[in-house]
Amino acid sequence: MLRQFFASRFWALVRKEVNQIVRNKQLLIMLIVPPTLQLLIYGFALNPDVHHLKLGVVDYAQTADSRELVAALTENRIFDVEMVTFDESVLARQVETGKLTVGMVIPPKFSRDLAGDRPSPIQFFIDGVDANTAGIASGYIRQIVQQFNQQYLSPNMRVPISTQVIFLYNQGLTSSWFFVPGVMGLVLTLIGSIVSSITVIREKDTGTLEQLLMTPSEAWEISLSKVVPLFVLLMGDVLLALTIGRLIFNVPFRGNFLLFMVLSGLYVFVGIGVGIMLATLCQSQQQVVLTTFFINLPMVQLSGAIAPIETMPKFFQYLSIVNPLRHYIAIVRGILLKGVGLEALWLHVLALAVFAIGLLAISTNRFRNQLN
Amino acid sequence: MKRILSQAVKELAQFRRDRLTLALALLLPLMTLLIFGFAIRLEAKDIPIVIQDFDNSQLSRLYTEKLFATNQFTPVNWQSAPETALDYNFAKAAVMIPPDFSQRVTGNQSSEVQVIVDGTDVNNARVIKNSIKATTQAFLQDQKLIPENRLVVPETRLWFNPGREESLYIVPGVYAVVLWIFPSLLAAIAMVREKERGTILQVYASDLTAGELILGKALAYLVVGLGMAIVIMGIGALIFRLRFAGDPMPLLIGTPLYLWASVMFGIMLGARTASQNAAVQGVALVGFLTALLLSGFIYPLSNIPFPLSLVSNVVPARYFIGITRDAYVRGIGWSGVWFNLLMIFGLGLILFNVARKALSRMQLGD
Known part of the structure; x- marks a missing residue:
């Protein structure tokens, strides 16, 4: 039975494909270098942390209270004092040009107000160009000032309600843990679609497809022999991406490894399906690379890899349901970070399976038709 | 000069004839603007x-x-x-x-x-x-559960963007990303196609110098890029309601300079790669990644960790984002962005020289 398989036409075709891919250095480099670079750069460069914000201070009061307040702001390294001045217009100018993120003005009567049991206002102006950072910064300012009120000004005051916040899945809020699973999906999409479209279109370009057709091979054998080696190579990329995530970014792996590999395999089929589909639609390599660009850009941007799905306008959230990458990324984050299994992910798995089978069936069918 | 011009005219004629490239050159930037502009939001609601x-x-x-x-x-x-x-x-x-x-x-x-x-x-x-x-x-x-006296009350004010509209932050950044990727992509393809089809040999045979060839091609794609810039900035202003916050002069001067650097980047990649596929991959990987991730487009520049932060210093998109955000949000004008203009100009010059060297080495006499 086994011997029969190794002597079969199908096996010969698979070996031909493997040889072709292995001999093509450019293709091998493409399978290794861009995914590695992308994972590293996305993982390191995308960082929403709000810390070491540049703070400028004008302290007209110059009292122990005012110094204590400034110390409270810088204590957690969320704010760093970059400038101390007595000229408000200089401070304003620095915030205007974006050299400082936050400017703070403590009025001369600051301590007198406090001593006289009156509320004492402090002015903060924040550079609002970066809306997200500005929002989080103003949240921190409120919290720190409130803590200052409680701990420094009225240490005996009772706190009626305290909130104990715990972050699940990512206690230290390490930003790469969010981005790395997303980029794993992104990398598979880009590489899978490009590599598979190129291996197919090249055969069209160079005319060797006709030669293949002259052999007694069946059309299904030709198309399947294309899919199998690509699948194996791309699964290698899955492992590569996972290794980088685990070793370099210390991303946890809390779920089931087998489930992860099976579902990644499903997603690899999506990538191959998209690639073969594009190859059947296009006439030349140039068209293929341009159209993959056209397909991949929205697929990646509407997947939640970089900007979370929940933050998009409703219309784009619904649109992303037909994006297989969105489901794959949800699955990867679920398995790696949350450690959940099919019981929580079945909807995404179902969607992914539909896309994988559908795309692969349609694209290989088109390919077969073109062969006949 | 005349030779440069006729080279540019020839290039534009070729560009117009290639239907697919033309369509993509129009559609891709617009699609990118809309998707990035609408879908990149950082703060969740509901x-x-x-x-x-x-x-x-x-x-x-x-x-x-x-x-x-x-x-x-x-x-x-x-x-x-x-x-x-x-x-x-x-x-x-x-x-x-x-x-x-x-x-x-x-x-x-x-x-x-x-x-x-x-x-x-x-x-x-x-x-x-x-x-x-x-x-x-x-x-x-x-609920009056805490005393109201003896309190420090923070009065925070957000400058430039009091409503914290994220589109004001994202959309000017999208201009920089789009105007970096697509002009360079088109220029790279044009350059490498000449090599692939062997038409570069005809250029070698003529007395055109490497510098002239590059300038001619660059001029053509600069024109294409300017068209792109007008379209996306016009549509961006309409859809996302962006208005100039101050003097638009730095933007008006900075945009052609930036496009020039972008086209040079594409020509350089085209001169150094062997196939169209490799050129597109090069633009997609190097150009896209740096403009998207090392430019401060999504999260603040200061968050990029050490070795990568050095790279971000030579990413032109970073400087152009400074200019677009100033023009549409900050409104400081020249005094805030002159350095950005200088950097873009300098980086464009360096890219031009690298491209010229790469081409000269491939036998064009200088």
Whole structure:
């Protein structure tokens, strides 16, 4: 039975494909270098942390209270004092040009107000160009000032309600843990679609497809022999991406490894399906690379890899349901970070399976038709 | 000069004849503008949260109401363990009010409210935490549960963007990303096609120098790029309601300079790669990644860690984003952005020289 398989036409075709891919250095480099670079750069460069914000201070009061307040702001390294001045217009100018993120003005009567049991206002102006950072910064300012009120000004005051916040899945809020699973999906999409479209279109370009057709091979054998080696190579990329995530970014792996590999395999089929589909639609390599660009850009941007799905306008959230990458990324984050299994992910798995089978069936069918 | 011009005219004629490239040159930038401009948002709205009120008193109900009054959260009904609501992604956070909540709060003791937040999306986890803390504080003040005297009151004001509209931050950045990727992509393809089809040999045979060839091609794609810039900035202004915040001169001068650098980048990649595929991959990998990730487009530049932060110093998109954000949001004008213009000009010059060297080495006499 086994011997029969190794002597079969199908096996010969698979070996031909493997040889072709292995001999093509450019293709091998493409399978290794861009995914590695992308994972590293996305993982390191995308960082929403709000810390070491540049703070400028004008302290007209110059009292122990005012110094204590400034110390409270810088204590957690969320704010760093970059400038101390007595000229408000200089401070304003620095915030205007974006050299400082936050400017703070403590009025001369600051301590007198406090001593006289009156509320004492402090002015903060924040550079609002970066809306997200500005929002989080103003949240921190409120919290720190409130803590200052409680701990420094009225240490005996009772706190009626305290909130104990715990972050699940990512206690230290390490930003790469969010981005790395997303980029794993992104990398598979880009590489899978490009590599598979190129291996197919090249055969069209160079005319060797006709030669293949002259052999007694069946059309299904030709198309399947294309899919199998690509699948194996791309699964290698899955492992590569996972290794980088685990070793370099210390991303946890809390779920089931087998489930992860099976579902990644499903997603690899999506990538191959998209690639073969594009190859059947296009006439030349140039068209293929341009159209993959056209397909991949929205697929990646509407997947939640970089900007979370929940933050998009409703219309784009619904649109992303037909994006297989969105489901794959949800699955990867679920398995790696949350450690959940099919019981929580079945909807995404179902969607992914539909896309994988559908795309692969349609694209290989088109390919077969073109062969006949 | 005349030779440069005729080279540019020839290039434009070729460009116009290639239907697919022409269509993509028009559609891709527009699609990118719309998708990035609409879909890249960082802060979540309508965040689903679970409230488990074990106290169920008037005070705890008021507290719950207060949490939803900000319109940032939407309630989710969940009966079993709150962690599973987060596991199944039905909710992003759960707030658990203890049974003795109102008793302790009114009885001069303190009560601890447990909050668990899904930390997967790091940025919004932080937003949720801040928001719940702030709401709790506001609730205490509303209910007169804390003294109002002897308090430091922060009066925060957001400059330039008081409504914290994220589009004001994202869209000017998209201009820089789009105007970097697509002009360079087209220029790279044009350059490498000449090599692939062997027409470069005809150029070698003529007395055109490397510099002239590059300038001719660059001029053609500069024109294409300017067309792109007018279209996306025009449509961007209409759809996202961007208005000039100050003197638009730095932007008007900076845009052609930036496009020039972009086209040079493409020609350089085209001169150095052997196939169209490799050229597109090069632009996609180097150009796209640097313009998207090392330019401060999504998160602040200061968050990029050390070795990568050095690279970001030579990313022209970084400097152009400074110019577009100034033109549309900040409005400081020349004094804020002259250095950015200088850097873009300098980087463009370096790219031109690298491209010229690469071409000369491939036999064009200088």
